[in-house]
Amino acid sequence: MRPQDLAVLRPEGLFCPPGDFLIDPLRPAARAVITHGHSDHARPGHDEVICTEATAAIMQARLGERAAGRFSTLRYGEKVRIGEVDVTLVPAGHVLGSAQVLLEWRGLRIVFSGDYKRDADPTCAPFEPVRCHVFITEATFGLPVFRRPPPGDELEKLRLSMARAPERWHVVGAYALGKAQRLVAEIRAAGDDRAIAMHGAAIKICELYQNFGAKLGALEPASAESTKSSAPGLVICPPSALQDRWSQKFGDAVRGMASGWMQIKGRARQRNVELPLILSDHADWPALQQTILDTGAEEIWITHGQEDALMRWCDLRGLFARPLNLHGYEGEEAE
Amino acid sequence: MKDFSNLLENLLCQPARNGKLALLVDYLNRTPDPDRGYSLAALCGDLVLDEVKPGLLRALIEERADPILFRLSYDFVGDLSETIALMWEPGEAAEPPGLAQIVESMRAMSKAEARRRLPGWLDTLDGTGRWALLKLVTGALRVGVSTGLAKQALSQWSGVAQTEIEEVWHGFAPPYLPLFAWLSGAAARPSACDALCFHSPMLAHPIDDADFERLEPGDFKAEWKWDGIRVQLKGRSGAGARLFSRSGDDISAAFPELVASSGEGLDLLPLPASGERAGVRGGGVSPDVVRKASGVHGHPLVFAGGLDGELVALEPGKTGLEAVASFSTLQQRLNRKTISAAMLARIPVAIIAYDLLFAADASGENWTDVRPLPFLERRRLLEQAVAKADDPRLLLSPLLSFEHWDALAAQRAVSAEHPSVEGVMLKRKASPYIAGRPKGEWFKWKRDAHLLDCVVMYAQRGHGKRASLYSDYTFGLWSGDALLPVGKAYFGFTDAELAQLDRFVRQNTVQKFGPVREVVHASDNGLVLEIAFEGVQVSPRHKSGYAMRFPRINRIRRDKRPAEADQLEALAKLAR
Ligand SMILES: [Zn+2]
Numbered sequence: 025m026r027p028q029d030l031a032v033l034r035p036e037g038l039f040c041p042p043g044d045f046l047i048d049p050l051r052p053a054a055r056a057v058i059t060h061g062h063s064d065h066a067r068p069g070h071d072e073v074i075c076t077e078a079t080a081a082i083m084q085a086r087l088g089e090r091a092a093g094r095f096s097t098l099r100y101g102e103k104v105r106i107g108e109v110d111v112t113l114v115p116a117g118h119v120l121g122s123a124q125v126l127l128e129w130r131g132l133r134i135v136f137s138g139d140y141k142r143d144a145d146p147t148c149a150p151f152e153p154v155r156c157h158v159f160i161t162e163a164t165f166g167l168p169v170f171r172r173p174p175p176g177d178e179l180e181k182l183r184l185s186m187a188r189a190p191e192r193w194h195v196v197g198a199y200a201l202g203k204a205q206r207l208v209a210e211i212r213a214a215g216d217d218r219a220i221a222m223h224g225a226a227i228k229i230c231e232l233y234q235n236f237g238a239k240l241g242a243l244e245p246a247s248a249e250s251t252k253s254s255a256p257g258l259v260i261c262p263p264s265a266l267q268d269r270w271s272q273k274f275g276d277a278v279r280g281m282a283s284g285w286m287q288i289k290g291r292a293r294q295r296n297v298e299l300p301l302i303l304s305d306h307a308d309w310p311a312l313q314q315t316i317l318d319t320g321a322e323e324i325w326i327t328h329g330q331e332d333a334l335m336r337w338c339d340l341r342g343l344f345a346r347p348l349n350l351h352g353y354e355g356e357e358a359e
Numbered sequence: 360m361k362d363f364s365n366l367l368e369n370l371l372c373q374p375a376r377n378g379k380l381a382l383l384v385d386y387l388n389r390t391p392d393p394d395r396g397y398s399l400a401a402l403c404g405d406l407v408l409d410e411v412k413p414g415l416l417r418a419l420i421e422e423r424a425d426p427i428l429f430r431l432s433y434d435f436v437g438d439l440s441e442t443i444a445l446m447w448e449p450g451e452a453a454e455p456p457g458l459a460q461i462v463e464s465m466r467a468m469s470k471a472e473a474r475r476r477l478p479g480w481l482d483t484l485d486g487t488g489r490w491a492l493l494k495l496v497t498g499a500l501r502v503g504v505s506t507g508l509a510k511q512a513l514s515q516w517s518g519v520a521q522t523e524i525e526e527v528w529h530g531f532a533p534p535y536l537p538l539f540a541w542l543s544g545a546a547a548r549p550s551a552c553d554a555l556c557f558h559s560p561m562l563a564h565p566i567d568d569a570d571f572e573r574l575e576p577g578d579f580k581a582e583w584k585w586d587g588i589r590v591q592l593k594g595r596s597g598a599g600a601r602l603f604s605r606s607g608d609d610i611s612a613a614f615p616e617l618v619a620s621s622g623e624g625l626d627l628l629p630l631p632a633s634g635e636r637a638g639v640r641g642g643g644v645s646p647d648v649v650r651k652a653s654g655v656h657g658h659p660l661v662f663a664g665g666l667d668g669e670l671v672a673l674e675p676g677k678t679g680l681e682a683v684a685s686f687s688t689l690q691q692r693l694n695r696k697t698i699s700a701a702m703l704a705r706i707p708v709a710i711i712a713y714d715l716l717f718a719a720d721a722s723g724e725n726w727t728d729v730r731p732l733p734f735l736e737r738r739r740l741l742e743q744a745v746a747k748a749d750d751p752r753l754l755l756s757p758l759l760s761f762e763h764w765d766a767l768a769a770q771r772a773v774s775a776e777h778p779s780v781e782g783v784m785l786k787r788k789a790s791p792y793i794a795g796r797p798k799g800e801w802f803k804w805k806r807d808a809h810l811l812d813c814v815v816m817y818a819q820r821g822h823g824k825r826a827s828l829y830s831d832y833t834f835g836l837w838s839g840d841a842l843l844p845v846g847k848a849y850f851g852f853t854d855a856e857l858a859q860l861d862r863f864v865r866q867n868t869v870q871k872f873g874p875v876r877e878v879v880h881a882s883d884n885g886l887v888l889e890i891a892f893e894g895v896q897v898s899p900r901h902k903s904g905y906a907m908r909f910p911r912i913n914r915i916r917r918d919k920r921p922a923e924a925d926q927l928e929a930l931a932k933l934a935r
């Protein structure tokens with residue numbers, strides 16, 4: 025019994041032969057286990073989708089009718105048998121509903137991490153390391169240069185900037201699913217309850233998060249009227265809207281961006297960002313290392329991202345590692 | 360240090376001049392001496408801490424990190440200091456050093472000491488602090504703050520007019536304590552001319568075609584634009600003399616034959632303290648060497664007043680403007696630790712004077728600031744001063760006569776033959792001497808670049824955005840039937856051309872050496888590039904013996920076979 029008997033790479037994604045299902049498949053499948061609601065992982069058109077309740081809700085909100093033939097939802101930690109395989113979803117700490125997939129078969133344990141982070145996030149359950157033989161990890165920020173400052177430092181930067189330039193709007197780009205809600209929740213947790221204007225693309229997801237218990241406080245649609253009627257404050261929009269004409273209605277605004285890439289100054293300058301906020305929903309370099317060690321895995325498979333450096337690190341630690349080169353997954357903000 | 364590194368980071372991300380200004384004023388409000396002075400000096404390039412070279416940084420990180428992980432990181436980030444700042448694993452929590460502590464110890468430290476101290480500092484700083492420290496000690500703080508912006512911030516912060524600040528700015532070395540004492544109202548205005556101090560030079564705008572239609576030839580005088588280094592010479596009877604580079608560094612010690620002998624008699628000047636930090640070094644010059652140097656001419660250069668000119672090398676044994684040698688000759692006199700008598704004799708230097716800032720009276724002791732006078736008037740006084748000095752080491756920049764622009768263009772075209780002329784300068788006859796780059800007064804009309812057809816020999820991946828493309832090319836010229844490399848270029852092409860070049864490299868690789876690919880370069884098979892460049896330097900590091908200055912890709916010559924590319928001889932001719 026070899027690991028590749030339990031999980032094997034196919035053009036459409038990672039396939040589990042004894043369970044006859046795919047995980048986060050790139051093309052429509054009969055049965056798919058979905059780790060989380062980001063569009064590169066949760067694609068439309070599968071007959072049956074197995075995921076958490078929150079992920080099902082997110083998929084329905086974003087994809088509507090096309091989301092799936094039917095959903096079978098699992099609670100975190102609930103074990104089900106699919107074919108010959110025991111499947112358990114474990115919190116991944118990435119976005120609301122995100123899960124790692126634990127596969128157990130004849131004593132062999134493989135964990136597919138999906139996307140994950142180790143930082144605390146008020147909007148989702150924290151990552152839980154699971155001991156396994158093979159750990160399949162992402163590597164979006166798999167380079168030693170990605171060692172993020174504590175999220176509190178970055179929020180403080182935002183607070184300071186807003187205090188220093190109260191006459192200017194602060195328009196911050198943040199991914200519409202996950203990052204935007206986390207940013208709001210962190211601001212609320214810090215005791216700031218001023219209204220926040222939200223771009224239309226993220227409003228539906230914010231309501232969904234609130235239905236699942238996230239404390240997001242007062243949100244307003246970021247419309248042309250709101251820019252006139254209220255004093256300048258914080259606006260959150262998808263990163264792409266920062267470059268759009270849409271953002272021009274806020275006049276000479278301070279442009280910010282909440283992204284892990286903001287760690288590289290060149291990236292921040294390239295995107296004309298005046299206020300870079302280093303905030304990511306993916307594991308940074310120390311978290312990738314820590315997680316690999318926590319799982320106790322002997323074999324590491326790397327799905328997507330900066331796999332060269334993580335492979336090298338595994339090499340230096342005497343861990344067997346191989347890249348899967350799953351090209352359909354895009355990493356943060358699909359750059 | 361935290362305040363300073365935050366300031367740097369904010370400046371870097373702030374595109375608007377007004378935004379930068381607000382950040383600086385806010386910083387000046389919150390920051391005491393001497394940090395505010397050191398910060399300002401560091402930002403506008405007045406603080407030269409260049410003991411730390413990229414090689415040292417690489418060595419530091421490779422002691423701590425796996426070289427492969429470092430290389431992958433550097434390829435991704437594209438900036439050495441930033442890569443190291445990000446990769447550095449923080450040490451135990453301890454009090455990080457202050458800005459003043461870093462600057463003052465760096466100035467006093469040798470290379471070896473700096474190397475020992477840096478890791479300890481890096482350990483205690485946070486990510487932004489490490490980045491700021493590395494940028495500071497490598498002298499690479501490019502965050503878009505000019506001296507002009509710094510002075511404007513000082514003016515806005517203190518309420519003192521910027522022109523008044525400009526008058527005294529260069530009289531002091533960082534951290535400018537007397538300047539801040541005055542601006543904060545704690546002391547009277549320091550005097551501008553008390554010392555043999557540097558005054559910001561007047562700079563020219565590049566001229567473009569539209570300007571010729573607007574400008575009246577009769578309003579202008581023209582001169583050659585010399586390819587040397589811009590200098591300011593100050594001399595006063597009894598007080599000696601000093602020579603400054605264009606950025607205000609005191610380079611007196613590097614040119615003992617020009618300054619040690621000016622002023623009264625042959626008395627030797629003590630090396631000015633700030634000479635230590637000058638970008639051009641001239642450490643141990645023995646009094647004996649200086650005496651010999653002056654002795655070459657038999658009498659000392661005596662100059663009183665303040666002038667603006669170009670420092671150039673001369674061919675030994677010759678005099679006058681015909682003797683002016685190329686920039687590559689002058690370069691052998693720059694950045695030296697010591698200057699031998701043999702070097703002074705082998706590469707004599709002179710100043711080609713082109714403007715007068717301060718005119719001395721007959722005694723040489725009293726000066727008049729002539730900067731407000733029109734150029735023609737200053738020129739008349741300059742001619743008198745140069746005639747009075749009567750020394751082959753002080754030449755007068757000749758005025759070119761012309762009636763219309765075409766006539767000047769013809770002279771300029773001929774100048775391309777001269778190795779040390781870069782083009783022509785146009786100066787408005789009525790222009791006062793104004794520090795900075797005032798509009799519409801002075802123009803530079805640079806010589807067109809040289810062009811040669813070269814053959815691509817090697818290619819290397821770029822950095823950052825271009826890390827995945829072969830975007831750095833080494834090319835060569837023919838010497839007999841061998842190609843010899845003469846330079847490396849990594850710009851001048853469009854994205855579409857880059858894609859073409861990258862494809863060529865991948866499809867025509869003959870050998871790989873780590874990140875470098877050798878591409879096919881036979882006489883009948885290979886790629887010809889038309890390279891534009893500004894000049895040529897004699898370079899023992901290159902097998903060909905020459906290196907192009909500022910080469911860039913002008914055109915891809917698909918129409919030419921490598922055999923039709925130029926000969927090395929064509930480049931060698933330009934070096935003479
Ligand atoms: Zn994701």
Ligand SMILES: [Zn+2]
Pocket residue numbers: 062064065138139353354355
């Ligand atoms: Zn992903």
